[in-house]
Amino acid sequence: MNAVPPAFAASEEFAGHPWVSMDTLAERWSALNSAAAVVAHLAQIAPPQNAMPLATQADPIRIECVRRGIDDLVAVLQTGIAALLAVNDRNGDPRPAALSLWNEFNMAREAVLSLLGPPPAFA
Numbered sequence: 001m002n003a004v005p006p007a008f009a010a011s012e013e014f015a016g017h018p019w020v021s022m023d024t025l026a027e028r029w030s031a032l033n034s035a036a037a038v039v040a041h042l043a044q045i046a047p048p049q050n051a052m053p054l055a056t057q058a059d060p061i062r063i064e065c066v067r068r069g070i071d072d073l074v075a076v077l078q079t080g081i082a083a084l085l086a087v088n089d090r091n092g093d094p095r096p097a098a099l100s101l102w103n104e105f106n107m108a109r110e111a112v113l114s115l116l117g118p119p120p121a122f123a
Helices: 022-043 060-089 095-114
Strands: none
Touching: 022 060, 022 095, 060 095
C-alpha cells in the first residue's frame, strides 16, 4: 500500500530546491545534535552521536520529510532548552525534565532517520 498521496508524490515543490541536498541536511543534523548535547548535559547523560547516515539513493520526497522532521526537532529543542535553562537559572533541578525531553528527542530522531532507509551496510 502506498501511503503517499499521488498529489504529494507528483508535486514539483520538491524538485530542484537546494535544501533537499544531503550536505545541507548533514549540516542541519550536526547543529541539531549540538543542541541535543545541551539537553544531554542538563540530563547528566552522554551526548548524542553526531553521524547521519548518508542515503545517496533517497528520493526527494523522503529527503524533504527528513528536512521537515529536523525542523520539527529544532523547534521542540529550542522551546525545551529555553525552559530547562529557566529552571536551571532559578536553581531548580532540570534533570527530570531534561531526561524526558531527551527521551522524546531520541524517539523522534530515530523516526526521522528511518526515513532514510537502512544503513548502507545492510542495503
